[in-house]
Amino acid sequence: MSDSSYLHTSETPDAIAKRLMQKAHNRDGLPEIALGVLFLFFAGLEGLQVVFLPGSPAYRASSWGLMLLCLTQPLALPWTITQVRRRFLIDKVGYVALKPVNRKLSATIIGLAFVIGAAAAFAVSRGIEISSPSGWILATTGIFGGAIAAFGGRSPRFAIGGVSMAAAGILLAFSGVSLNMGLTILFGFTGLLSFVSGSIVFLILLRQPTATGEIG
Amino acid sequence: MSTKIQRLAEIDRIIHEPARLMIVALLASVEEADFQYLRQTAGLTQGNLSTHLSKLNEAGYVAIEKTFRGKYPLTMCRLTEHGKKVLDSYRTIIKGAL
Numbered sequence: 001m002s003d004s005s006y007l008h009t010s011e012t013p014d015a016i017a018k019r020l021m022q023k024a025h026n027r028d029g030l031p032e033i034a035l036g037v038l039f040l041f042f043a044g045l046e047g048l049q050v051v052f053l054p055g056s057p058a059y060r061a062s063s064w065g066l067m068l069l070c071l072t073q074p075l076a077l078p079w080t081i082t083q084v085r086r087r088f089l090i091d092k093v094g095y096v097a098l099k100p101v102n103r104k105l106s107a108t109i110i111g112l113a114f115v116i117g118a119a120a121a122f123a124v125s126r127g128i129e130i131s132s133p134s135g136w137i138l139a140t141t142g143i144f145g146g147a148i149a150a151f152g153g154r155s156p157r158f159a160i161g162g163v164s165m166a167a168a169g170i171l172l173a174f175s176g177v178s179l180n181m182g183l184t185i186l187f188g189f190t191g192l193l194s195f196v197s198g199s200i201v202f203l204i205l206l207r208q209p210t211a212t213g214e215i216g
Numbered sequence: 217m218s219t220k221i222q223r224l225a226e227i228d229r230i231i232h233e234p235a236r237l238m239i240v241a242l243l244a245s246v247e248e249a250d251f252q253y254l255r256q257t258a259g260l261t262q263g264n265l266s267t268h269l270s271k272l273n274e275a276g277y278v279a280i281e282k283t284f285r286g287k288y289p290l291t292m293c294r295l296t297e298h299g300k301k302v303l304d305s306y307r308t309i310i311k312g313a314l
Contacts, residue, residue: 013241013307020238021245024257090288094253096246 022154028093029201030081032157035149036195038073042066043188049180071114092205134179142169142186157197165190220312230275231306235260236268240303243278243295251291269293277302 025031048062085093143166150162168189172182231240238258243249249257255265272278277299281292295303 012310013237013303014245016238017241017245020242020257024253027256086285090285090290091252094256095250095285095290095292096253097248099245099247 019154026153026155026158028085028089028205029198030084032194032198033202034077034081036191036198038069038077039187039191039194042069043184043191045069046180046184046187050178050184067118092208134182135173137179138182138186139169139173141183142166142172145190157201161190161194161197164193223309224313227309228302228306230271230277231302235264236272239268239272240277240295240299243293244300244303248292248294251293254293
């Protein structure tokens with residue numbers, strides 16, 4: 001591979017590093033697998049709210065589960081991916097110690113996740129149904145989720161996943177399904193797609209020969 | 217404006233080489249990284265990366281330490297304080313000229 005093929009004259013060294021690190025981050029498929037598992041969990045919990053009546057123990061348990069997912073995943077997901085790489089994939093992807101996370105940013109993410117999770121759990125556990133704008137919620141969830149995946153992932157795989165999520169959200173919005181059912185299908189479909197695509201990339205990586213990481 | 221362009225003459229030649237700039241930029245974005253990560257991320261061959269790292273090490277821009285993580289041998293690379301200063305200066309000169 002040519003070293004200079006990665007360098008664009010219009011890019012600063014920081015932009016080059018950011019782009020290359022993002023590419024490296026997506027190389028083993030783990031972020032997609034983790035996101036897929038998260039979305040499938042989310043879809044499962046939403047599915048419980050379709051099956052069980054509001055106020056029932058299973059319904060309440062799923063509400064708390066959703067809140068816990070929203071609270072823990074922003075930090076737990078990156079941590080888990082790092083640990084898996086360091087423990088099982090160090091010979092394939094190498095070792096990197098990232099700079100400490102900005103504390104202010106972490107606090108903001110945790111705070112936002114807590115507020116959203118608590119509000120959602122409260123609304124759902126009280127059986128508050130947002131009936132009329134459910135189509136809009138499904139469409140915007142699909143479009144925003146898809147846009148974040150497509151632009152955040154910076155790779156064709158993520159772009160395809162993002163477009164699929166947006167399309168699914170729009171289709172569900174017009175289908176007239178309930179909000180819970182719509183979210184179950186949306187996250188179930190996107191989660192499965194992400195999991196399968198990440199798994200394929202991961203298996204391809206495992207089949208690649210391991211290079212020795214020594215300097216002469 | 218012309219003074220800023222004239223400052224291009226002061227640019228550090230070791231860092232200005234594309235592959236070395238990529239290595240230094242990557243190391244500036246992390247605490248430390250091993251040889252394998254740099255090789256995979258930068259897309260360089262083992263020999264090429266080894267040569268460039270040796271030059272950066274000789275110049276005092278990158279510190280290299282051989283260590284182990286479990287049974288796996290690691291060649292850890294880290295940007296030194298001197299390396300950070302040189303990269304900052306490089307950024308300033310390039311931005312000024314552009």
